[in-house]
Amino acid sequence: MANPPPSHYPDIGDLGEDLVAQWLQSTGWIILHRRFGCRWGEIDIIAQSSEPILAFVEVKTRSPGSWDDGGRNAITQIKQAKIGKTAGIFLAKYPKKAEYPCRFDVAIVSCQIISQQSQKLSAIQKPMASSSVAGYQLHLQEYIPAAFDWAME
Template sequence: MANHPPSHYLDIGQLGEDLVTQWLQSNGWLILHRRFSCRWGEIDIIAQYPGGEESGLAGKEYLTQNSTLAFVEVKTRSPGNWDAGGRNAITPQKQAKLWRTAEIFLAQYPDKADYPCRFDVAIVSYQPISQLQTQIKSVQDALFSSSVAGYKFHLQEYIPEAFDA
């Protein structure tokens, strides 16, 4: 068996993030940043929902008063993983790192600092397409699915406000 360079292998985590990005966009979210990193850590997706009710405000003032920022942690796992699909990986230490990283993002983008912010978690499962017949229930329960490079990815759960800042 040949030893391939790292670029040869699929980045399963990035493919899971791609799925969540597509789902967020299909639900009206704007993707501001992917894999934002600083010395404290990395945030997989930073998204803005420009929703809210019409309030007679125009332009930027309207967006600021009605937008929400979501700092999204994506956990992509194969079936039968050890950490409950990634849920157990969101430890208090991981939450603190995400919070510090979000603070750095807001410092770099002060025009977003007044937006309501939340921390969301997306649970993505994947498996080779050749094994799909054994996991039909997970396909039916998925919020969103996509096939890439011989794998089927399923957004199993999206948890808004998964933890407090």
Template sequence: MKYLNSGQLGEDLVAQWLQSTGWIILHRRFSSRWGEIDIIAQYDQGVGEVGEQGGNFSVSTQHSMLAFVEVKTRSSGSWDAGGRSAITPQKQAKIWRTAGMFLAQYPEKADYSCRFDVAIVYCQKISKNLTVVTATQEALATSSAAGYKLKLQEYILAAFDSSIDNG
């Protein structure tokens, strides 16, 4: 339960941070037979012209970007470098295949630019008796919920190569 709770809280923090920077959250925990993607977000960079075609108005989406985000929530001093070493080539392949399933399910987004990001969130259980003051690296975002303090410590853009062999 602790693992699920802190993982969900980490995903919540990243989703809120993405929204605060202009991203639209399309899906949380998108699942396919290949695996799960924690967050799928869309960013529209200066949406192009609005034009009329055959009596219908259309908006250019050529500047839209999709981010498939893997969130790793860990306590400080975790064994796997804050979750970085948990993103193995096998995990990347699962995310890549699941992203392909998403794009097949939503073909209108198939022409968008796509990238695979990783968010590193540090999680610390809040102790009622905690009086120690520590210096820490500046976080991109922080929150406290359900007895935990969370910090979005690092957001890695295009964290792994999207040309993974699907074979």
């Protein structure tokens, strides 16, 4: 039997972002924007806490054993610069939010097809949040507040 066309498969990156957005909301954050994009790049989630603090959240969703340490190594200096410039565009578009303290967070989500789950998942640290959707099991493994600094210009 042939594989279904790529449009048949869910975008696991979107599923990971959904899980992180739901977790943030459950912990009291307000989601201001999802997939905010400009010519510099895209920010997966922009959230505001009650303090108020703005968090520009980069979500990395990977299958277990990924080459880039679950997405941690994908947050390069170039990626950080793109996120920082995009955050600057967001703050210029919403100047009242520019008065809030800002930080850049990273969320690490593991994803596995449910039919391929093995005992390895039980050995992974207890996830902060989990979700089963579209035949995938997703786990928010790590949420890193203020994962990197960027001087917004």
